[in-house]
Amino acid sequence: MxxxxxxxxxxxxxxxxxxxxxxxxxxxxxxxxxxxxxxELSFSKDSSLVTSDFSYTIDRDNSLDIKTLIKNKESKALFIPSLANDIPYELGHQSYWVKININNNTANIQSVVLHADNSRLAFFDVYKVNAILESTTQIAQQKPTPEQETLLDVFPHVAFDLLEKSTVQVIAHIKSNGPPNIPLILYSKENFDKRTDYVQMTFGIFIGIMLLMAAYNFVLFFATKDKVYLVYIGYLLSAFIVIAGVTGYGYLIFSKQIQYIIHEYSLFLDYFMIFFLLLFSLYFLRYDQIKGKFYRVGLTSCLLLILVAFYSLTLDQIAQTKLFFSIQPIFILYALFIIFRRLSKDFAWARFYFISWLPFLAGAAIQPLVLLNYVDSTFITRNAFLFAVMIEITFMAFALAERMRRNEQDRIHDISYHDFTKLPRKSMLENAMNEMKNSGENDFCVLIIKPEHIEQISLYIDDKANAALFKRLSRRLSSLFIHNDAIVELSSNHEKICFLENNCLAIIVNHEKNQQDLPILIKSIQQLISETFQIDDLKLPLSAVIGVANHPEHGSANYLLINHALLAVNDAQLVYGRWAYYQSEKSDHTSYLLKLATDLKAAIEHNTLAIYHQPQIDLKTLRVCSSECLIRWDHHREGFISPDIFIPLAEDLGLINQLTLWVIKRSLAQHQQILVNNNHMVSINISGKDIAHEHFFTNALSIIEESGIAAEKIILELTESASISHNQQSLELIQKLGDLGFTISIDDFGTGYSSMAQISHLPFQELKVDRQFVENVNDDHKRKTIAEATVKMAKGLGLEVVAEGINSQEDEDTLRSFGCDIGQGYYYAKPMPIDDYLDWLASQNNGRTQKRIDLDGEFIPADKI
The missing domain is CATH 1.20.5 (Single alpha-helices involved in coiled-coils or other helix-helix interfaces)
Structure with a gap:
């Protein structure tokens, strides 16, 4: 292209x-x-053909009749001269008598039509007055055809002839069932026919546009399931019906009965039009996605509109009109407020919708003023709302199209950019590689940059701070790359850095354009990143590890190149310069691990793993008080595989939660066998990754409930406490487990990220001192001091203390002297399969270990915190 x-x-x-x-x-x-x-089709005031003058009287109690007006001279004085447009029609129950003197100024017979431009007349009686005989003749149409009858409903009129050079006086008795203004207009027969044709054509265009818009948006709704299109259809239909009632074109498409209903409930329907317009504003501007206070106020306003609409049905027409025009501005002002609020922020693309309100407001203001006789009636002003809605829905259609385009842009942006960091995703990196290969540029590499120890840092900061860190890194690196043409642009915005989901940044280096050796570029990157960055009050001296994969040497497929660069990052952590090329021979090890993970999943599903039990001894009574359940895997091909290999593998590949649930289920099933003849507890290991899993809590509880074992008999040993110490949801879950009666123990204290600072604010009841501080504790003074301080601090916090790694009588005596509660280690027994463990328990002396039986007392677990 x-x-x-x-x-x-x-x-x-x-x-x-x-x-x-x-x-x-x-x-x-x-x-x-x-x-x-x-x-211009009507006879003007200065017409050379036909002229007229008007006068009127108001029949407030509807007591006058035509005979009285003709024969009673005092009644004749009631008529007040006026221009046709100046007759003061107003809301009320009164009727109007209008006298019109019509002059034929030509020597020819003129066929004249008197048109009352209001389709909601209660009656329109026209009398021709014979001044000499003081009598009248009611002018009536010949029996109309159905088509003529429809035209009479839409365009109330009477036709009569004017003799040459003559004057005719007619009196019209009129009353409106709707808007009070009843413009009386004189036409020649030919021009009146033209007018009806033009107006019907205008109505037809409007009807066609409305129905076409409704059908099109109905299709869009089914295609996108976006409720805004359904609300837009609701507005189109409500506006369509309201204008049908006001203009009378409903007679052209509905039956008379339906049009009469529309006339009767016209103001009631007006409420629904405002309802849909306000609801459309909320959905169009995406307030429904935020669900904030403005959305709630908007929905409440919509509900209030409906309630007021039904209440208005209990009022007479005058009260209904006053109520509607009193509250309508309030809701329109609220709609305008939420529009301006969006436009002032990030919705400049909604400008078409804002523009659509301009004709709507103009039409909504002008037409009522015309109908209430505050503004002169012309074809444009009398149909101002119809024209306004036509223009409005056109701009609304533009606005919806722009919204759809913007939604598509946002969708593409979401696909292309990371949510938190707003940096390009991997897909943009792959697109850039495809473009290079398509253009014949094959000599390039993928370079992946990972801040060292970022996983540990991420444990102590939230997602917002983590995103801010990478944004800052990206800005600094972008300043380094801005003038370097060898760093390939990933987007039209000249972005060169991609964010990968595992806290890495990635770039593409075009070797053909690179004017410096790659190690120099890498050193520049590392030097820039090693500068101090600050997150809140924490200053972090960051270094960077970098992995490189060359195309096509290390892979021709994009995903392979990226994955190989990621593997090179792992290798880079082990070398002095903290960067490395991908080494293909090491991929064999990766393939081995992936195959092992597949076998592990199968072992879980087919129950071919095993649970071993290692007893835990009360150091005061020497009774066996519990056993720790340890998972073992005897692989059908590889033989015994250490948990140090397959448990991290399960964590990396997302199998850990499934594995832990299997351990819980199997351990509790075996503990039921133990409880037949022994009264002790069971200790099961879970990790911070388990706690963070969305469904762990409910799944684990379900398994425990099915086992029938009381929570008081179960100890949950939690590893990686640092991973949950800043996670409120995990803390709440641990608290729930404690409240249910489970004993929560922190495992391997003193190693990894465990610390007394962690324990002091986490809801644990038991602390387990790691074996490296317990084994041969008397052989090293520093180790002995650390062990003693740890036990005493834990006891000071009210925690029960378990020492793992007791391998001798001396270890046991020393830990007991420190105040340690429970001991575990090879001195008592190695981990055993369930059958061996049951035999071992049976060999004990009344539940006491055979190592020493000279102590007395009962095991008393620490109080739950």
Whole structure:
């Protein structure tokens, strides 16, 4: 594909916009000329053909009749001269008598039509007055055809002839069931027919646009399941029905009965139009996705509108009108407020929707004023709302299209950019590699940068701080790469750095453009990253480990190249310079581990793993008080595989939770056998990764409940306490386990990331001192001091203390003297399969170990905290 230069593209785009704008201006000008011409069809005040003068009287109690008005001279004085547009129609129950003197100024017979431009008339009676005989004749149409009857409903009118050079006086008795304004307009028969044709054509265009928009958005709703399209359809239909009632075009498409219902409930339907408009604003501007206070207020307002709508049905028409026009501005102002609030932030793309409100507000203001007789009636002003809605829904359609385009951009952005860091994802790295290969540039490498010890650092900071760290790293590296053409751009925004999910950054180096040796570039990167970074109050001197994989030497497929660079990162942690190329011979070990992981999953599913029990001894009574359950794997091909190999493998590949649940289930099943003749507890290991798993709590509880073993008999030994110390959800889960009666123990204290600072604010009841501080404790003064201090600090915190690694009588005596509660180690017994362990228990003296039986007392577990 040939790409145009940006200057040519922008110029072409500008020319296209100008051309489209000119076409639109031309169309709008012609439409305006056409609409304006409709008002010119009537007889004007200065017409040379037919002139007229108007006078009126208001029948407030509806007591006048035509005979009285003709024969009673005092009644004749009731008529007040007025221009046709100045008759003061107003809301109320009164009717109006309008006298019209019509002059034919020509020597020809003129066919004249008197049109009452209000489709909601209670009656429209027109009388021709014979001044000499003081009598009247009611002007009536001949029996109309169904088509003529429909036109009479939409365009109430009477037709009559004017003799040459004559004057005719007619009196019209009129009353509206809806808007009070009833413009009376005189036309020639020919021009009236033209007017009805033009108006019907206008109505037809409007109806067609509304139905087409509704059908199209109905399809979009089913395609996208986005509720905004359904709400938009609701607005289209409600506006369609409301305008059908106001203009009367509903007679053209509905039955009379339906149109009468629309007339009767026109204000009630107006509420629904505002309801859908407000709801559309909430969904269009995505307030429903935030679900904040503005969304709740908006939904409450919508509900209030419906309630007020139903309440208005109990009021008369005048009270309904006053209520609607009193509260309508409140809801419109709220809709405008939430629009402006969005526009002022990050929704500049919603400009079309804002523009759509301008004609709506103009039409919503002008047409009621015309209908209430505050503004002169013309075809444009009387149908202002219809035209406003036509323009409004056009801009709303543009707004929805722009919204769809922006949604697609956001979707692509979400696919392309990481949520927290806002840096390009791996997919953009792969796209850049594809572009290089397609253009014949095959000599490049993937370089992956990982801050050293980032996993440990991540345990102490939240996602926000972690994202801020990588953003800062990216900015600093971008400043280093900005003028380096060898670093390949990943996006049109000239971004060169990609973020990978495992806390790594990645770049592509084009060897053909690289003017410096790769080790020099790597050293520059490491030097930049080694500068001190600050997260909150913590200053971190970061270093970087870097892995490199060359194309095509280390892989031609993108995913292989990235994976091999990641493997090289692991190797880089073991070498002096902290960077390394991928070494293919080491991939054999990786393949071995993946095969081992597959076998491990199968072993879990087929129950071919084993649980071994190592007894734990109360150092006061020497009774066996519990056993720790330890997992063992005798591989069918590899033989015995150490837990130090397969447990980290399970953690890395996401099998640890499945493995732990298997251990819990198997351990409790075996503990049921132990409890038949022995009263002791069972100790099961779980990790911080288990606690963090979404469904661990419910799955573990389900297994424990099925076993029937009381929580008070179960000790849960938790490793990696640092991984949960800053995780509120994990802390709450541990607290729940403690509240349910489980004893929570912290395992391997003194190693890894465990510390007294951790224990002081975590809900544990037991502490287990690691074997490296217990084994041969008397042989090393420092080790003995650490062990003693640890036990005493733990006892001071009210914790029960378990010492693992007791291998001699001297170890036991020393730990007992420190105040240690429970001992575990080879001095008592090695881990054993369940059958051997049951035999071992049976060989004890009344539950006491045979090592020493000169002590007395009972084992009393520490109080639960």
């Amino acid at each position: 040939i790409k145009l230069p940006s200057s040519i593209y922008n110029s072409t785009k500008l020319v296209f916009i100008v051309m489209i704008s000119l076409v639109l201006v031309f169309i709008l000008n012609n439409v305006w000329q056409f609409i304006s011409h409709i008002d």
